[in-house]
Amino acid sequence: MTHPNSFGSRATLSVGGKSYAYFRLDALRELSGGNVDRLPFSLKVLLENLLRGEDGAFVKKADVEALAKWDVTAAAEKEVAYRPARVLLQDFTGVPCVVDLAAMRDAITALGGDPQRINPLQPVDLVIDHSVQADEYGTAEAFLQNVSFEYERNQERYRFLRWGQDAFTNFSAVPPGTGICHQVNLEYLARVVFTRDDNGETLAYPDSLVGTDSHTTMVNGLGVFGWGVGGIEAEAAMLGQPTSMLVPEVVGFKLTGRLPVGATATDLVLTCTEMLRKKKVVGKFVEYYGPGLGGLSLADRATIANMAPEYGATMGFFPVDEETLKYLRLTGRSEEQIALVEAYTKAQGLFRTDETPDPVYTDTLELDLSTVVPSLAGPRRPQDRIPLRESKQTFQLHLEETLAKAGTVAAKAELANTHKVSASPELHPGVVATAVEEQEPEGVEVEYNGQKFVLKHGAVVIAAITSCTNTSNPSVMLGAGLLARNARRKGLAAKPWVKTTLSPGSRVVTDYYEKAGVMEDLDAIGFYLAGYGCMTCIGNSGPLPEPIAHAVEKGKLVVSAVLSGNRNFEGRVNPHTRFNYLASPMLVVAYALAGRMDIDLEREPLGVGADGPVFLRDIWPSPQEIEDTILQSVKGEMFAKQYANVFEGDEQWRALDVPKGATYAWDPKSTYVANPPYFEGMTMEAPGVKPITGARVLGMFGDSITTDHISPAGNIAAASPAGKWLIAHGVTTREFNSYGARRGHHEVMMRGTFANIRLRNELVPGTEGGVTTTQPGGNPVSIFDAAMQYQQEGTPLVIIAGKEYGTGSSRDWAAKGTVLLGVRAVIAESFERIHRSNLVGMGVLPCEFTNGDTRQSLALTGFETFEVEGLSEATLRPRARLTVKATAPDGSEKRFEVLARIDTPEELSYYKHGGILPYVLRSLVGGKKS
Template identity: 60%
Template sequence: MSTDPSHTLATLDVKGTTFHYYSLPKAAETLGNIDKLPMTLKVLLENQLRYADDPTVAEDDIQALADWLKEGKSTREIGYRPARVLMQDFTGVPGVVDLAAMRDAVKKLGAKADRINPLSPVDLVIDHSVMVDHFGDASAFKDNVAMEMERNLERYEFLRWGQDAFDNFRVVPPGTGICHQVNLEYLGKTVWTKEVDGKTYAFPDTLVGTDSHTTMINGLGILGWGVGGIEAEAAMLGQPVSMLIPEVVGFKLTGKLNEGITATDLVLTVTQMLRKKGVVGKFVEFYGDGLDDLPLADRATIANMAPEYGATCGFFPVDEETLNYLRLTGREEEQIELVKAYTQAQGLWRQPGAEPTFTDALELDMGKVEASLAGPKRPQDRVALTDLKSTFEGLMNGDKPDASAEEQGKWMSEGGDTAVGAPPADGESYRTGSDYRTGDSQEVEYDGETFSLNHGAVVIAAITSCTNTSNPSVMMAAGLLARKAHEKGLTTKPWVKTSLAPGSKVVTDYLAAGGVQDDLDALGFNLVGYGCTTCIGNSGPLPEPIEKAVNDGDLTVASVLSGNRNFEGRVHPLVKTNWLASPPLVVAYALAGNVRKDLTKEPLGKDQQGNDVYLKDIWPSQAEIAEAVEKVKTEMYRKEYAEVFDGDEIWQSIEFPESEVYAWSKDSTYIQHPPFFEGMEKEPKPVEDVKNARVLAKLGDSVTTDHISPAGSIKPDSPAGKYLQEHGVAVKDFNSYGSRRGNHEVMMRGTFANVRIRNEMLDDVEGGYTRHVPSGEQMSIYDAAMKYAEDDTPLVVIAGKEYGTGSSRDWAAKGTRLLGVRAVITESYERIHRSNLIGMGVLPLQFPEGESRETLGLTGDETISIEGLADLAPGSTVKVTIAGDKGEKKIDALCRIDTVNELEYYRHGGILHYVLRSML
């Protein structure tokens, strides 16, 4: 078909307003029948049609999407432009730092600083910084918010400036909600609109987000997934996100859930099935008549956990239930009518009995789902409630977990997220069964009580995470169970740290309206904050006597949380087993106090008359839950979201410089001016060849971005820890790498510093070390890089196969660039990290077929020169000369700059430089 998209333009009249759109039925007249194309690919096809006159979209890209039906897959790479970008604060701050630095650079080049703004709408929700320091009382929320503000004031001052300075950029203040729930309940529109030359265009609402659980929005018929910071910055600045046309796996749902079965049980079953199927890098699309009885909140719960089942997204098509949810959550009636009219006109509306063509498919009768948890350390390892006691006992008796360390590492590299507190990417922390039973029960005195703490003790019970707190049915079920338990006189065990961290303030409103918040409070489930807490390791400390007992007895204790991540060490460093569960089961285990109690057979406790109380005695019926959910009203959503961007008095009182360019403070240890644009000129200089570079690190196969990128806690004796102490930061105030992503000085010191990385230039040494070749001295990779920089010595990194898999993407490329690495030479790359290296001006090269660091006998002591960089072409080869003690070797390395667009980014020194010059 022609790349002129005008012949596919059509109009739609909705309540007196005319909308222009690019018609898929009109396009099909040329492309061929696309009725059975998966909904997700129809969304991608519309995206290509809308940008068909852009140089980054080729005729073959559009035809390839239609031709996908022939084989159910494609090898075509396309440039995709989402409608908007969603960020959370950990991953969003460095993006705003880059925008601020771009404004400085533009000003130095003589242009107006305010020309730098996001070109696509950006929403940043501050939700990752609240920690559960205080719990179990009425002041917990207020006290935690105060500590959050104190810890993060520098970051919040910066974001307040950004909120004021940038157009197309909004900030949802702390204490409001989790980005994914705010997205679902307020930000998402399902159909987006834009004014162009006086005309209103309608198109699918799509997004990328800097958090893996961005996928939750697919429950609302909105295509979205998580990306690294560099891809997100590219998208917000109008550049396409490079992606392969994906395989699409269909998941057919039939039947309905039985009495007493929750959405959490369903999602844990779906996660287990899809992990077993293998859907990494693929789209999953749900279909089937079972969707007729699946509420939107349940769909969102399933879509949320796409990272856990490994897919890029888990999509639900638009139907009447979508409209019902939009109406419930306070969207305007005009918007709802537009969603219905547009999706029906475009073939994006779910039809009864529809059977799209998929790459592969699987099916689940929801009537067969049983009550479940998942653990002890992976979200796909579902355990039936009836089997949890025996599963834990098996671990204690020496049974090994289902997954090996190798499998755990593979999970991390394919679908994991190590933004905060996850285990090393190679799975070294994954225990064997014999590692569990190592100690004995301990006598504890705490809060006026004396008790024994035993193996299996539930020391954390957290109703938390975007996955489940967005779902009124499971939240009301937890409240009703708490009411019945409270009425019978049951109490939470004294060693359990309880918390309630909803994803939005609406949850507080409907729990109060349902009359169950007081009962939750009575059991210790007081509000602790609105944000992502226990799931990302922000569970806070355990009470000191409990921590001491766990340490002294080397006890294998447990957490039960309504979250989506349960890696060992992520929830809390002392908690060896972590179990994902529905909110009502979280409350039940807080009452039971130990996962070695079979809740299907053993009593939770005794009532006031001394009678045993079982879980079945207090589990609410579906009718009771449905009646409680009726208390959820549209007015609640409208009230809470009316002033969603305003924040509380503390947020509003934060002082910030009202200026077009940011007033950087040299004293800040959270926000620093990055050096990416230092010395930048209006026109790029010719790319210089690499001469006599030194090897910074020689790495093996399957080195992930989680090995490369800084993550988790900052060790006092690390380069980053020393830097902070030199700048007056006490060890107790280090916070995490995640919270300091806006300071390149911290992040570059943490690049290649993972404790499990192995540099083959050293013998039997783990961690971020290398050999400074001229001196022969072993030192940290950061220190060596700085030593080479003093001599103007360029650097390269050598590696094996599958370099750059994993999910911690942006700083894996940014840190590499800041350390002075000019090129990376490997046997093969993960696609996105390869693209990110180019986006930061680092050249990705590939050894010739059959050659490697091993066949060439590389030690890391060699010097490496790369010629012909001024004349690069996509997919060309370049001359690489390797000089060592045994003479010279020359190879023709494959340049892994694969497209013309990527070549432009590289010639400009990176994607941000290219965009900046384009804006000028």
């Protein structure tokens, strides 16, 4: 379609003797009441997207005018259609995306269409980074052994991805062993300014993306516009569908001052996460501004942007400035590209300087960087920051709560003997427990690797330098290396019960480790390279050594993991670690040396070295030492070398036997990849809005139910429905792999839905895990088995929940599994952004309680029969108010109002079609769109 160019904004930009077409934002300045110059930078990028995307259909002239005049301080709603420049996938979420595309090729063929019409229309990069597991550790062979195990487990998935790379246009795969998708994106894939051919001209425009991992936001630190979406939304974007969104509120986060000595970027991001969670920024953009930006490296900014999902925001955006250009040059981008980025962003008012007036924001908050203190977060949520000086006391308080919940007299007596408590003025208000008199508690004697020790509550059994939050940041990574060097010189090493792993975000990290000479120091204290990938943070921590695991189970010990990642939800990291803490790589090393959480790192020694007790302050590197080491060891040629042949892969990748053909030859014996049932019996006519009557509750849950609770990524238990299915199909427990690796097979993932070992269903109080019951006081059965029973009876299902339902990773299986179990609606107090969208994208109705109602205030038991009264084509519209009737077993009725969280007309169309994929498929064949 010809671009209307209603505002006469298409112009030419000359850079280095080359001409680029672009759409000028300043063409909108003359609009009456225009606010273009004072819009937040992030909204300017969105405005350019609309201006360039004006087509009279999805983007109308009025849409551009509305955003150009937007008052960010007013409470207004406006739907817009955003088209990203590209799509980023990782393999856990990428495999089901490619499975769905392959299934759509089969479905479009069955409907009489051309399978070649199913192709990404936008560039798609898939980075294989979530499949490597930390099986081996603590030896020089760990990396090669883990890679070997990875290929052994995942050959079938990798062959399938190689088929997709050949079968689909605009699709590239970065092979295993390269790095984490966000870091590869930051260091290589991101362009900041994108270009493409447009009617014989080279069109320049801001780089933007959606990604199938919530931490896509890391690249916001580079001034790139984008965020995480569910796999189904990403597939729609690949197929040319715009991403429908409401213009968000933009919260300005002003940074002043500089970080003090001893504080790291990790401490800063944990502080920001705590502040922004309290600010309630779910569904909003956060944009950083203020004089404090000048003291933050690009890597520091990327660290803060990365954790936007943890603080609940859609994005954590940093504008382009001189630091951006400096980073592009360091990471080997061409001088031509850097010149284009500078010229384009300055021409468009997208380049920030110290003289740039502050934009107008919906709301603001401020942080003086000099007030940031060393911190960690835990033991269950990333926003629960703990100042390091209070970590011992808060650990003991959480331990007391956990043992009290166990409800045993023995547990309480043991705790009383472990530590006597009294008030401490150093703690936050409400926290009044600290150890003042200690006795040695009982523990479990262990013999492992020729050493004997007693394992107790509070033992750190996993210490992992891992994941995308920190591993892109040379200051904290080299800080950890220097800490290891100093510890080694003092004669310290990790305690023998600690599983120590190093999994950097890219090969560049080990290059600069080698250059700095700290790799052998990390090896010496236990942190050998385990792999390049998410590993521990995604739940691929691998098993604990059998003697350690046995001791934890025998003593019912509350043991911990400390990781430099971004996720520490219950049951995610490892089934044996009830407590999980996020910390900087430097503190990960420190806790590995100490081997326990019940330690005051400011006042107690980490251990005894060759010359006596060694305190953390004795081995902590100075900021100047870290800065000097960065300057001496982080070189641009490292990036150029590692990314020169990034898509080629190693010998094992190149040797894969790859299937051929436009459609995939599904193997009915496969336990990894199967044709999903989403399109079975599909016709060209959309099913429309179906009534929900006679529905029963499959599960009733509390607050902060994460996508890990709904669709775990890690360990598959042999006794679980998924484990039983795999065993029945000839898979040994050693070959189970993980839920994340098996996301290409719906039979496994259906059985894994609501299978998290720490899930607590209020229908079966006092239990943990994926169980429910169909009647008050009934015997617990697996949620999967109950759902199948309800399906046989033709009974629709609902989920009832508290606040922040669907927090966490943007995994589409949390929505896909929900719908395949027969759930028609989820009624919660509030939803996390991505999961709400995913539910709609799978044809599930998300509803929010209104008028302050909750499941408790309404005295819902979960054993009622539910009806959404009058649900029909006529009554359902975006954000409609609906009435739910709950009928108790004794016949008594309650009615309450809910808000249908179908937020836009486009989402309503998706819902009427039974989901976004049927909608796209029908539109490609030529069917009705609404």
